[in-house]
Amino acid sequence: MAPARTRPPGGARSSVRAHSSQARRGRRLNGVDVLRLSVVPYREAWDMQRSLAEARVADEVDDTLILVEHPSVYTAGRRTQPFERPLDGTEVVDVDRGGKITWHGPGQLVGYPIVKLPRPLDVVAYVRALEEALIDSCAELGLATRQVDGRSGVWTTDGLRKVAAIGVRVRQAVTTHGFALTCSSDLGAFGQIVPCGITDAGVTSLSAELGRAVTVAEARPVVERHTLAVLARYLGGRNLGDRITARVEPADAPPASPAQPQPGTERMELVG
Numbered sequence: 146m147a148p149a150r151t152r153p154p155g156g157a158r159s160s161v162r163a164h165s166s167q168a169r170r171g172r173r174l175n176g177v178d179v180l181r182l183s184v185v186p187y188r189e190a191w192d193m194q195r196s197l198a199e200a201r202v203a204d205e206v207d208d209t210l211i212l213v214e215h216p217s218v219y220t221a222g223r224r225t226q227p228f229e230r231p232l233d234g235t236e237v238v239d240v241d242r243g244g245k246i247t248w249h250g251p252g253q254l255v256g257y258p259i260v261k262l263p264r265p266l267d268v269v270a271y272v273r274a275l276e277e278a279l280i281d282s283c284a285e286l287g288l289a290t291r292q293v294d295g296r297s298g299v300w301t302t303d304g305l306r307k308v309a310a311i312g313v314r315v316r317q318a319v320t321t322h323g324f325a326l327t328c329s330s331d332l333g334a335f336g337q338i339v340p341c342g343i344t345d346a347g348v349t350s351l352s353a354e355l356g357r358a359v360t361v362a363e364a365r366p367v368v369e370r371h372t373l374a375v376l377a378r379y380l381g382g383r384n385l386g387d388r389i390t391a392r393v394e395p396a397d398a399p400p401a402s403p404a405q406p407q408p409g410t411e412r413m414e415l416v417g
């Protein structure tokens with residue numbers, strides 16, 4: 146594996162510009178950059194996703210896996226109903242992913258793969274691949290989990306509690322958003338909403354299920370390794386994981402306006 150590269154200062158935009166400059170000099174685009182961020186506000190991470198996705202559509206950057214933790218925030222996908230939101234008026238960030246409302250916050254590892262999917266597009270298969278990576282990760286950490294028919298995410302073996310949620314968007318074959326694995330979060334934050342619109346099942350954490358503290362720091366390298374392995378198979382053997390980028394600072398540029406989808410170029414899997 147090549148030595149780690151440290152991002153230049155300046156947030157998401159300078160990172161994308163640095164990628165683009167290298168691409169124009171003829172660098173072969175066949176790897177993945179792994180961005181191990183610290184705690185980053187949700188809107189800043191969303192801005193970073195959109196900037197990277199725009200550059201990935203143009204083949205100016207490689208595929209990227211962002212691993213991050215957020216301050217407490219609720220985010221709502223396009224299918225969220227009013228009754229599923231917090232009843233006390235707590236702010237909710239409305240986003241362009243599939244799925245419904247969920248919570249992100251301390252003790253939760255969030256992953257955003259910004260990757261170009263193979264054609265013909267099969268977004269359901271991509272979601273299943275992410276689930277496989279998370280199931281393998283949970284197993285290595287000591288918890289057996291599984292998929293549940295008709296529902297996305299990763300669940301306890303009885304199918305009653307969700308450990309990891311998934312919600313994605315695909316535009317011009319490039320993915321944004323991703324997964325959230327709850328490691329050691331205070332689960333009370335989920336009590337103000339109907340998580341992912343599911344009323345007949347609950348949410349849990351690795352720590353609650355295993356009876357020991359499982360931190361984001363412990364889970365991150367495990368999830369990174371399994372996600373890269375699964376994506377390598379799903380993306381047709383691309384040389385994933387050959388360039389790892391060191392931890393970067395939160396993006397400091399103002400949010401960019403998302404690119405407008407072109408007719409016939411957007412497909413979305415509505416999951417949560």
